[in-house]
Amino acid sequence: MQQEHLSLSIKAHDLIAAYDNIIALRVPELSIRGNIIAIIGHNGAGKSTFIKTQLGLHPCQQGYLRSSILEDDSELLLDPALHMAFCPEVGSVFADISVESYVKLWCRIKQGDPDYYRTKGSRYIEALQLTPLLSRKGRELSKGQRRRVQTAIGFLMHPKLFLFDEPFDGLDVQRTSELADMIREESVNMSFMISSHRMDVVERLADRLIVLKEGAIFAQGSLDEVCRKLAGNSVHIHGSYEQQQLADALARAFPNCLVTRIGPSLTLTGHTAESAKVREFLSHSKLTSLSLDESLPTLVDSMDVHLRGL
Amino acid sequence: MPLILSLALIYAQMLLTGIWVGTTRSNPTQVKEAIEHLNRDNLGRRLLYGDGKELPEIKICRWTATLQDGEEGEIAPADCAPDLLDVAVHTSDPQNFDAEPYRKIFNGNVEHLHICRHCTPHVVIDASSDEHATTVSSVWGLMVLSLIRFNEQSKQNFVKMAEDFHETINALGPVQLLAHGFAAPVQFSYMTPALAITLNIAGLLLLTMWLALRAHRKVLDYFSRSGALLPMVAATGHGTFYGALWLLTFARVVAFLLASVPLLISGFTELFPTRTLPEIFALSYFGISLWALTLTASLSLATLISSISELKQRHNLLSFFYRYVPLILCAGGLLIWSVSFLFDSTPAAFIRGIVTVLPVLGLGPVLLASVFKPFSALLVVHLLASLVLAVLILRNNARWFAAHLEEL
Numbered sequence: 001m002q003q004e005h006l007s008l009s010i011k012a013h014d015l016i017a018a019y020d021n022i023i024a025l026r027v028p029e030l031s032i033r034g035n036i037i038a039i040i041g042h043n044g045a046g047k048s049t050f051i052k053t054q055l056g057l058h059p060c061q062q063g064y065l066r067s068s069i070l071e072d073d074s075e076l077l078l079d080p081a082l083h084m085a086f087c088p089e090v091g092s093v094f095a096d097i098s099v100e101s102y103v104k105l106w107c108r109i110k111q112g113d114p115d116y117y118r119t120k121g122s123r124y125i126e127a128l129q130l131t132p133l134l135s136r137k138g139r140e141l142s143k144g145q146r147r148r149v150q151t152a153i154g155f156l157m158h159p160k161l162f163l164f165d166e167p168f169d170g171l172d173v174q175r176t177s178e179l180a181d182m183i184r185e186e187s188v189n190m191s192f193m194i195s196s197h198r199m200d201v202v203e204r205l206a207d208r209l210i211v212l213k214e215g216a217i218f219a220q221g222s223l224d225e226v227c228r229k230l231a232g233n234s235v236h237i238h239g240s241y242e243q244q245q246l247a248d249a250l251a252r253a254f255p256n257c258l259v260t261r262i263g264p265s266l267t268l269t270g271h272t273a274e275s276a277k278v279r280e281f282l283s284h285s286k287l288t289s290l291s292l293d294e295s296l297p298t299l300v301d302s303m304d305v306h307l308r309g310l
Numbered sequence: 311m312p313l314i315l316s317l318a319l320i321y322a323q324m325l326l327t328g329i330w331v332g333t334t335r336s337n338p339t340q341v342k343e344a345i346e347h348l349n350r351d352n353l354g355r356r357l358l359y360g361d362g363k364e365l366p367e368i369k370i371c372r373w374t375a376t377l378q379d380g381e382e383g384e385i386a387p388a389d390c391a392p393d394l395l396d397v398a399v400h401t402s403d404p405q406n407f408d409a410e411p412y413r414k415i416f417n418g419n420v421e422h423l424h425i426c427r428h429c430t431p432h433v434v435i436d437a438s439s440d441e442h443a444t445t446v447s448s449v450w451g452l453m454v455l456s457l458i459r460f461n462e463q464s465k466q467n468f469v470k471m472a473e474d475f476h477e478t479i480n481a482l483g484p485v486q487l488l489a490h491g492f493a494a495p496v497q498f499s500y501m502t503p504a505l506a507i508t509l510n511i512a513g514l515l516l517l518t519m520w521l522a523l524r525a526h527r528k529v530l531d532y533f534s535r536s537g538a539l540l541p542m543v544a545a546t547g548h549g550t551f552y553g554a555l556w557l558l559t560f561a562r563v564v565a566f567l568l569a570s571v572p573l574l575i576s577g578f579t580e581l582f583p584t585r586t587l588p589e590i591f592a593l594s595y596f597g598i599s600l601w602a603l604t605l606t607a608s609l610s611l612a613t614l615i616s617s618i619s620e621l622k623q624r625h626n627l628l629s630f631f632y633r634y635v636p637l638i639l640c641a642g643g644l645l646i647w648s649v650s651f652l653f654d655s656t657p658a659a660f661i662r663g664i665v666t667v668l669p670v671l672g673l674g675p676v677l678l679a680s681v682f683k684p685f686s687a688l689l690v691v692h693l694l695a696s697l698v699l700a701v702l703i704l705r706n707n708a709r710w711f712a713a714h715l716e717e718l
Contacts, residue, residue, distance in 0.1 A: 055544040081547035092537030102538075110545060138536060150541060156547065 005073070008161060008191035009033045010054070010210075014063035017046075017053045022233070023050040025215045027065070034208030034221055035187050039195045041212035042307055047195040048089070050212065051163050054193070056080045061138045069160050069191060078161055089166040089218035091146030099149055100134040110157045119158055124155040127182055142171055151179070161191045170200040180205050188244035203299040212308070223299060230302035231258070232271035235278045238264065239290035246287070253281050258305045269301040313566055316517045318449055320570040323513050324577040325354070325456055327506045331581050341472040344581070345465045353573075353580055354457050355419065357625040358395060358450065386429070390422055395454055398424040402438050407583055419457035432606045449500045458512040458692030466666035489651060491659025493683045495591070501681050503582055503590045510574060515571075518563055519613040525562040527715040529555055591680050601679050604689045607696040608673045612636035614700055615670065618707055636670050669699045 012030035016023060025046040039047045052058035053065050058081075067078040078084060103125075107116040117125055125131060127149045133141065141149070147167070154162050166178045167183075180201050185194055196202050197299050202209070209226045212217040219229040237246070243266060247259045250268055254277075257270030268278060275292050282290055297305070328348075328552065351362035359365070371390030376383045384404075386392055389528045397420050401407040404425040412423055412435070424431065427438075432451030446452050487496040533539040543551045582590060591598055619632040647665045650658040666675040666688045676692055 041682075052540070055540075057540055057544055058547070070673045080544050083548070084544060086541045086544045088537060088540050092541055094532070094538060106545075121621045146537065150537075154542070 007033075008035055008037060008038075008193075009068045009070070009075065010037065010065070010193075011068075012063065012065040015053070015065050015228065016061045016063060017049050017058055018061050019049075023215055025053060025212075027063070027217055030065075030210075030217060030280050032208055032210065034191075034206070036183065036192045036194065036206045037210065038201060038202040038206035039210045039212060040197070040199065040303065041218070044214075045212040046215040047212055048165055049215075050210075051165055051195055053191065054080075055086055055163060056191075057195065062229060067193075070178065076160070080109075083160040085157045085159035085161075086163045087147065087150045087154045087165065089169065091143060091148070091150045093149050095137065095139040095142055097138065098134065099130065099136055099138065099141070102138065102149065103130075103134070103153060106153045107156060110114045113212060117152075121156040122150045127178075128152045136245055142192065144175065154241070155182075155186065159190055161193060162186075164192065164194045164196075167194060168196055168201050176201055191233055199298075199300040199303050200260045209299075213306075225295055227297050227299055227302040231269050231297040231305040233273045234267050234269045234295050234297040234301065235275055236293050237266040237268070237278065237290050239287075240292060241287060246285075249277075249285060250281070254278075258301055258308065260301060260304075267301065269297045270305055312522065313562065313569075316521055316566055317569055317573075319517060321357075321453075322513065323510055324574065327510055328353075328577065328581060331502060338469055338472040340407060340474050342465075342469050344583075345468060347580065347583055349411075349418070349465075351580070352419075353456065353577055354453050358453055358457075360558070365421055368413055368417045368420055369422050370413060371422050371424045371426075372407075372409075373424060373429060374405075375427070384427055386424065386426075387400075390424070392424060392429060392431060393421060394432050395450060396420060396422040396424055397433045397435065397454065398429045398431050399428075400424055400427060400434060400436045400438050401425060402427065407437070414463060415458050420454060478646050489654055489659070490614070490656055491684070493660050493685050496682050497592065497629050500592075503585070504592070504681050506581070507578060507587075507590060510578075511602065511611070512605065512677055514570060514574060515609050518566060518612075519609060521566050522563050523613060523617050526555060526559045529558055561644065586645050593680065595682075597686065598680070600686060600693070601676075604676050604679070604693040604696070607693050607700070608669060608676050611696045611700045611703075612640065612673055613653050613672050615701060618703065636673075639670045640673040643668065643671035647672075647675045663688055667695060669696040 010030065010032050012027040015025060015027040015030075017025040039050055041047055049058055050065075053060060054067055067084075068075040069083075070076075076083075090164060093099055103117050104114040107121070108114040111121075113119075123133075128151060130148060130152055133149065134147055138146070147170075151164075151167070154164075163182075167179060171179065176198070183194075183205060186192075194202070194206065203223065206223065208222060209220065210217060211226060211230065219226045221229075241260060243264075247261060247266055247300070250259045250266065254268060254270065254272060257268050259271045260267045260269065275294050278292055280289060282292075312512050332548055349364055352364075353362065355365070356362040369390060371387050371392075373384040373386050376385055397412070397416055399407065399409065399412055404427060407425050407426050409423060428560050430447070432446060432448045433454050434445045434447075436445070444455070446455060484500070484674040487498060489496070530539070533542060546554075588594060588597055591601075593601070613636075616633050616637045620630070623632045647662055650661045650665075660677065663684070666672045666679075666684050669692065672692050673680070676689065679689060
């Protein structure tokens with residue numbers, strides 16, 4: 001987990017953002033401080049709208065959504081044009097010009113030096129392995145490559161807050177890991193807000209989470225707080241038994257819980273998953289030789305429970 | 311491409327105006343003078359050959375058939391190097407073909423008339439059978455063809471026609487319409503030049519707005535398609551981004567105006583060499599400026615409504631229909647305004663006044679205000695109402711545009 005210095009603060013009050021007459025986001029009150037804040041939720045929950053509203057790309061119908069960072073013991077209100085960078089879900093590069101010209105354009109706009117990416121910014125080009133792509137035209141890039149270009153551009157801008165919309169979508173395991181490492185390393189210099197469906201990566205990366213459900217905040221806080229709110233508890237069952245049979249029996253006995261198998265263990269996750277109840281169930285089933293332990297549910301399981309409405 | 315097309319349209323508009331004005335001149339002396347002026351210094355020739363003067367006597371080039379390696383061909387005479395702006399007459403017997411009718415038609419406007427079987431400059435007349443046909447393979451060829459009406463025969467016909475018309479007009483004297491609600495009587499007899507210039511200016515304004523919208527949309531589309539729109543707007547701020555976008559649009563519009571306005575001015579000077587704008591419109595420079603400003607504001611508003619309504623309804627099957635909403639409103643207004651003349655009275659004048667001051671609905675009467683002269687106050691109200699409405703529309707739709715930025 002990232003060492004916490006929690007410099008980014010996000011506050012919303014009486015916020016409503018809508019597309020025509022359809023309300024996409026309704027946040028009566030929000031105050032959260034973190035350094036890598038993840039926004040998670042089902043498809044259409046309002047994650048992208050949240051990010052766009054923060055960037056000033058989507059207007060608030062009422063209320064406000066503000067970001068600030070703690071700098072020299074005072075709060076600096078972030079201006080999207082001055083302090084933020086954004087990497088959209090699809091990535092971006094102009095189709096008819098080379099990646100190098102596109103990167104130069106951004107460097108000229110944001111750093112005043114078109115060659116910035118070769119000098120002080122070269123580490124981002126190298127880290128994201130963009131050198132072989134520089135001579136290629138935008139139209140020749142894949143979706144993942146386009147996103148790598150826009151990611152590098154975001155880092156080259158040295159923002160106070162870097163907003164990522166689905167950064168891991170479509171990336172293979174290696175690239176996901178590399179990008180997550182890079183975000184973690186850079187988080188000492190800048191804050192991140194990440195919208196993602198990749199709970200495994202979010203769990204490793206984020207120090208604060210916002211869970212959106214149908215445009216409203218369902219849960220927020222640290223990983224533990226959010227997992228507790230979403231799924232309550234996890235009970236792990238270890239020992240020698242017929243896994244499938246036991247899993248089916250548990251699913252019938254605890255219909256509001258999620259049963260998952262990891263290696264030789266079974267995990268029961270949900271608000272009604274308690275060791276005492278599970279022990280009672282096992283003793284009725286004459287499986288007293290099995291051992292139990294409790295833990296907080298993982299984010300993957302918590303979201304599963306949450307999204308299934310268990 | 312749209313820029314070139316717009317310039318071609320301006321040229322075509324000017325050409326049509328020339329033909330129209332040329333055929334409606336009532337004074338035979340004027341007609342004669344105008345034609346002689348056009349013969350001396352013609353805009354078409356200036357564009358085609360770099361000089362408006364008549365060309366030297368046309369050279370008739372009869373091509374000779376050749377036979378080389380069993381294949382038939384033909385060659386031009388030694389002093390007849392073919393040029394794309396020449397005219398060719400295709401015939402099966404170039405040596406004995408009677409070229410005199412074509413010499414008369416093109417003399418002074420074309421350097422060479424090729425009598426051949428297969429040669430292909432931009433204008434080719436097929437006279438190989440009894441039914442002749444002309445093929446033009448470029449805009450330049452069309453421009454060459456547009457020059458032929460100024461040959462000697464045409465000149466005599468125009469003058470004769472003008473003399474007949476003049477006799478009829480003389481019997482009536484100047485015709486003017488007295489109707490309620492206008493600052494001055496409508497001078498029907500002298501309306502042609504004012505109407506011609508009015509329509510040309512309206513055409514220019516419409517093309518300018520079309521180009522501006524198209525350019526603006528094209529850049530926005532390009533950014534959107536590449537996915538760079540949102541990061542770029544976020545990184546630079548709305549104001550800076552759209553400011554830059556409008557600068558690009560403005561540059562394109564300026565390029566168009568720089569190319570088309572001198573063309574129009576030169577065309578008008580050629581058509582009406584002895585008259586100034588206030589004389590043609592029978593308006594002061596203030597009146598002309600007020601009219602031009604009102605027309606610009608009104609057309610801008612109509613274009614804005616057209617563009618926004620089409621964008622907002624772009625998922626609708628009938629989205630193209632929304633583009634024409636202002637045009638339909640304008641036509642409706644013009645119809646009411648025109649019908650009011652049937653009941654010439656103070657209430658009819660009042661209705662005309664109401665239509666004239668209403669934005670979009672009053673676009674027709676405002677366009678014709680250089681001929682039918684309403685009171686200046688009506689134009690001022692129309693101008694202000696159009697500007698206010700344009701600002702309101704932009705403000706009310708800004709939120710919608712921001713919310714649908716990436717879909718546009």
